[in-house]
Amino acid sequence: MAEATTQSENNTNGIKIPVLQREELILNKRSYHWITERICGVVEGRQPFLWWILFIPSALIALVGVVGGLTYLVSTGVGVWGNTNRVMWGWPIVNFVFWIGIGHAGTLISAILFLTRQNWRTSINRAAEAMTIFAVMCAGIFPAFHVGRVWMAWFLAPIPNSNAIWQNFKSPLLWDVFAVSTYFTVSLIFWFLGMVPDLATIRDRCKPGIRKFMYGIFSLGWRGGNRQWSHYEMAYLLLAALSTPLVLSVHSVVSFDFATSVVPGWHTTIFPPYFVAGAIFGGFAMVLTIMIPARALYGLHDMITMKHIDNMAKIILLTGTIVGYAYLMELFIAFYSGAKYEGAAFLFRIDGPYWWAYYCMMGLNVLSPQIFWFKKCRENLWVVMAVAMCVNIGMWFERFVIIVTTLARMWLPGDWKTYSPSGVDVLTFVGTIGMFLALFLLFLRFLPCINIAEVKWTLKESDAHDEDKKAHPDDGIEVIEAYQYELHENPEGSAREAGIEIEKSTAES
């Protein structure tokens, strides 16, 4: 656990004051140089054996699933997917919504937590943003091929063509094209600009050669002068301010694909907030899924601490509960509105042939995170990993329930079909998982996986007035956390009472 007391060399009076103090973000009083060494070491050193164990299968799965599966699909026809008449969205759109949702946690961490001054984001934002980029890449594959003839996918963009046909700007599907492409582009800009100073760090450590040249190109000639930092910080703030409404809009627009249609089970106003909360929920689970192993693999425990994992677990608990509320509210409104078809749609989800998917969704998304109410569970990495995996699976089932069960029972009984995916469906989806992991492993291999400059900024001595604070008469007084005081100094008495007494005594003196 964290060393929670602050001590200075000239501890004159040795008064101990129990206070509630923030846990430090970087443990063991690491120096700037240690941080640089540890993060750049990941890129500069040989990769651990486990990296290859993970990378080779991931890359192979990606090759077979995405490249092979899609080649087969293009050469044969989109009919090789299991999409049937009426359930025409099937797995491809389930997978699209699943992947695009995962990206949202990255932007939440990099933008919203930046605007709300949550400094703990600095240790995880780089990897989470990388996750966003790769997840959106995986997501983009599905709608592009789902159009049927992928070589006609350019028709999605409003470009003058010889048929003089223009896209329908009233359609959420077109909004989606704009939302997702903007999201990808702005996320990429955010990720890249955030990385420039860190790429310069690697550049300055490289021996002359091809590596130095490449890192030199991508670090743009960064010098770290304050006249650069000044503009840079402003740019970062602006991008955060732009990305915050953007990320909320993207999954809202995705939910409009459903909500603006006149289909029972989809035509509800709760969809945008429900989708956004679900996206952040699923995204944080994926951040944990990839960060906990990466942390162990490269020994990043002092930078990605239990505090970070605790915070992420709490966000999963919060968003999971919001999602649970949305599920229940959907059911309640279906009942309370008296809309016959709405009610039938939800009864079909619960009691129809897809009941198992509905219970998977409910159990994995709503019940499994509730375990995070207990601190012990948030501190046990196996439990955290297990819940994160539950949420990953549960969120995929959520999209399956929304899309497949609804389309399988539309208005006309003649349209009613039971859907099952084809082998190519499964192959392509598994392929995107491989692609995501392979890209993330390459990211760990070649790019700084933690924001070096920002992590340094969170250290105490990074404050320009640090020395002035040390000159203050209060410095040198040993501060211990209140609950530790209770545990170690005053095991019998209640902490609250002890705190009050001590405060009084110091106030008198």
Place this chain on the structure above:
Amino acid sequence: MSTKVRRVYGYLAEFKNASQLYKAAVKVRDAGFKKWDCYTPYPVHGLDDAMGVKRSVLPYFVFFGGLSGVLPAIALAYTTQVGLYPTVVQGKPANIFTTAAFFPVMFELTILFSGFTVLFGLLALMGLPRWNHPIFASKQFARVTDDKFFIAIEARDAKFSAESTKALLAEIGGDNIELVEDDSE
């Protein structure tokens, strides 16, 4: 090629930590220098005031960048939907009352163009990318992206003089003071 002219870029001095750098920056600013900079491994907050650096003008760029995104979005939506190719689908006619349905595209393009403006505006303001910079001639400067803090005063500053500037840097606590020479020409 045969004659190598070595041009003086300026003085570089190392400082112990952010606090020392901050105090030194105030003194360099008060000494009246204009062409100088503090180099740090991370953004030191408050250094802008200590150096007398004005707030970045980037937000103004981005405002107009955003405008340049929303205007084409409006033009694109109305010319195609009302003018060139009007369709009546989803119970929505193609006229001025359809505006609400165009909001998502307007919003997304505003963000997209603003994002590009941030990127290119920032690069323009920082004067990047560039292949090289005279200050990279200094060996010790490579540690600036790791854990060292520097102040560099350029020779082209009107107040620069070989002796007094060096003395000033020493007086305000600078270590490893180095005359950086540009040997690129």
